[in-house]
Amino acid sequence: DIISTVEFNYSGDLLATGDKGGRVVIFQREQENKSRPHSRGEYNVYSTFQSHEPEFDYLKSLEIEEKINKIRWLPQQNAAHFLLSTNDKTIKLWKISERDKRAEGYNLKDEDGRLRDPFRITALRVPILKPMDLMVEASPRRIFANAHTYHINSISVNSDHETYLSADDLRINLWHLEITDRSFNIVDIKPANMEELTEVITAAEFHPHHCNVFVYSSSKGTIRLCDMRSSALCDRHSKFFEEPEDPSSRSFFSEIISSISDVKFSHSGRYMMTRDYLSVKVWDLNMENRPVETYQVHEYLRSKLCSLYENDCIFDKFECCWNGSDSAIMTGSYNNFFRMFDRNTRRDITLEASRESSKPRAILKPRKVCTGGKRKKDEISVDSLDFNKKILHTAWHPMENIIAVAATNNLYIFQDKIN
Amino acid sequence: QDTQEKETVSPERAEEAKLKAKYPNLGQKPGGSDFLMKRLQKGQKYFDSGDYNMAKAKMKNKQLPSVGPDKNLVTGDHIPTPQDLPQRKSSLVASKLAG
Numbered sequence: 001d002i003i004s005t006v007e008f009n010y011s012g013d014l015l016a017t018g019d020k021g022g023r024v025v026i027f028q029r030e031q032e033n034k035s036r037p038h039s040r041g042e043y044n045v046y047s048t049f050q051s052h053e054p055e056f057d058y059l060k061s062l063e064i065e066e067k068i069n070k071i072r073w074l075p076q077q078n079a080a081h082f083l084l085s086t087n088d089k090t091i092k093l094w095k096i097s098e099r100d101k102r103a104e105g106y107n108l109k110d111e112d113g114r115l116r117d118p119f120r121i122t123a124l125r126v127p128i129l130k131p132m133d134l135m136v137e138a139s140p141r142r143i144f145a146n147a148h149t150y151h152i153n154s155i156s157v158n159s160d161h162e163t164y165l166s167a168d169d170l171r172i173n174l175w176h177l178e179i180t181d182r183s184f185n186i187v188d189i190k191p192a193n194m195e196e197l198t199e200v201i202t203a204a205e206f207h208p209h210h211c212n213v214f215v216y217s218s219s220k221g222t223i224r225l226c227d228m229r230s231s232a233l234c235d236r237h238s239k240f241f242e243e244p245e246d247p248s249s250r251s252f253f254s255e256i257i258s259s260i261s262d263v264k265f266s267h268s269g270r271y272m273m274t275r276d277y278l279s280v281k282v283w284d285l286n287m288e289n290r291p292v293e294t295y296q297v298h299e300y301l302r303s304k305l306c307s308l309y310e311n312d313c314i315f316d317k318f319e320c321c322w323n324g325s326d327s328a329i330m331t332g333s334y335n336n337f338f339r340m341f342d343r344n345t346r347r348d349i350t351l352e353a354s355r356e357s358s359k360p361r362a363i364l365k366p367r368k369v370c371t372g373g374k375r376k377k378d379e380i381s382v383d384s385l386d387f388n389k390k391i392l393h394t395a396w397h398p399m400e401n402i403i404a405v406a407a408t409n410n411l412y413i414f415q416d417k418i419n
Numbered sequence: 420q421d422t423q424e425k426e427t428v429s430p431e432r433a434e435e436a437k438l439k440a441k442y443p444n445l446g447q448k449p450g451g452s453d454f455l456m457k458r459l460q461k462g463q464k465y466f467d468s469g470d471y472n473m474a475k476a477k478m479k480n481k482q483l484p485s486v487g488p489d490k491n492l493v494t495g496d497h498i499p500t501p502q503d504l505p506q507r508k509s510s511l512v513a514s515k516l517a518g
Contacts, residue, residue, distance in 0.1 A: 169459050197455050251431040303430035306437040
């Protein structure tokens with residue numbers, strides 16, 4: 001099924017994917033094994049479970065998709081792993097735990113579970129724990145439902161490890177992980193008269209260190225930073241980030257391509273990154289009037305906007321991610337291409353995630369799109385790009401140079417060459 | 420001074436002209452509330468709960484008549500079950516080009 005979200009956990013040992021069918025698949029990194037040195041770093045399936053099912057809203061006669069929009073891990077506090085997964089309407093907290101021991105020698109029942117006849121029991125014994133084949137169980141621990149009228153696009157776990165936010169097109173809610181029957185509305189941009197609607201919320205995230213700060217992006221290309229200490233309802237922002245636009249270059253497409261599809265804080269908490277249709281921008285939280293860095297992802301698409309509007313590709317929502325040290329950023333494009341930018345050297349590279357171009361353990365060859373004139377060998381022309389092969393979801397290991405790239409219904413995991 | 424001035428049209432403007440030529444009724448402001456309202460609805464599929472439950476009950480007795488060639492047509496016996504619902508297009512409804 002089509003992968004709709006990819007996320008590493010805090011240690012990078014687990015990688016979760018959600019798909020359009022409401023399923024979650026978790027991969028685990030293999031431990032170092034002297035007898036099989038190449039298996040270090042390989043991710044194998046650890047657990048698979050059905051997180052969401054299709055639902056029907058009887059009141060509005062609407063169908064609610066089971067597609068997983070986002071997965072976010074909670075920091076690990078004990079042997080079990082916890083993650084939040086959400087579809088358009090409902091967020092669920094899942095506990096993934098291992099069981100590798102089983103008790104044997106019960107007094108009141110047989111090994112196969114049948115109750116023993118009490119009159120037959122002549123002696124008491126203490127059950128003993130015996131090892132068993134590893135079993136990974138996923139169980140839903142909390143269901144956070146009925147708090148969103150519109151479609152949930154983001155969830156973000158707070159640095160206090162107690163609360164999280166969920167954002168839909170017009171509202172952002174604050175939840176406590178232990179409380180499912182109540183959530184607090186912190187942002188509401190719904191106008192009294194829907195005819196006056198001018199923008200929607202596209203993404204939201206908590207600051208990695210300051211538990212009172214979060215940001216949300218809009219379809220108009222702006223980002224608002226809010227401080228929950230200043231007021232209960234954060235309709236008034238503390239900071240407003242917008243790059244001034246050249247009015248002479250405005251066109252029918254300007255607002256659509258400026259819509260921000262993803263916003264991510266850097267690990268340091270000093271910067272944030274936004275993805276709009278054609279570029280990725282890095283913002284310094286201390287400077288609101290323009291980004292400090294702008295990277296062109298696929299500028300050659302600017303002269304194709306008409307057809308991209310007709311086939312709806314102009315509305316594709318690409319995500320972006322930082323590497324562990326915030327020195328590099330990555331985002332996807334079309335034709336199963338994805339782009340990586342080194343912030344220090346300013347070098348960028350285009351790579352392809354497809355079966356034809358990559359064999360296991362082979363080194364990826366850089367790709368190049370030819371924009372005009374003569375096409376060199378190995379280059380691909382803009383008109384040959386496959387716009388159905390889009391890489392919307394990518395993730396970077398929190399510490400190492402390992403990346404996960406979702407190409408429609410395939411997951412690719414790449415890592416730095418090991419000597 | 421007879422130099423011909425070349426009008427440098429930005430690629431975006433050129434694309435806009437192309438779109439307007441194809442669809443002359445296209446509204447001026449793409450960011451208007453109609454546009455966003457459609458975005459909020461995201462092409463949701465409607466279903467009739469009464470028909471759905473009746474169909475579910477009928478299925479216990481006999482095989483449901485299969486969905487006709489037009490899967491979007493949803494009436495009476497042809498209400499699909501969750502398994503039969505066609506893939507939803509995640510984009511705006513078709514009328515965006517009609518303005």
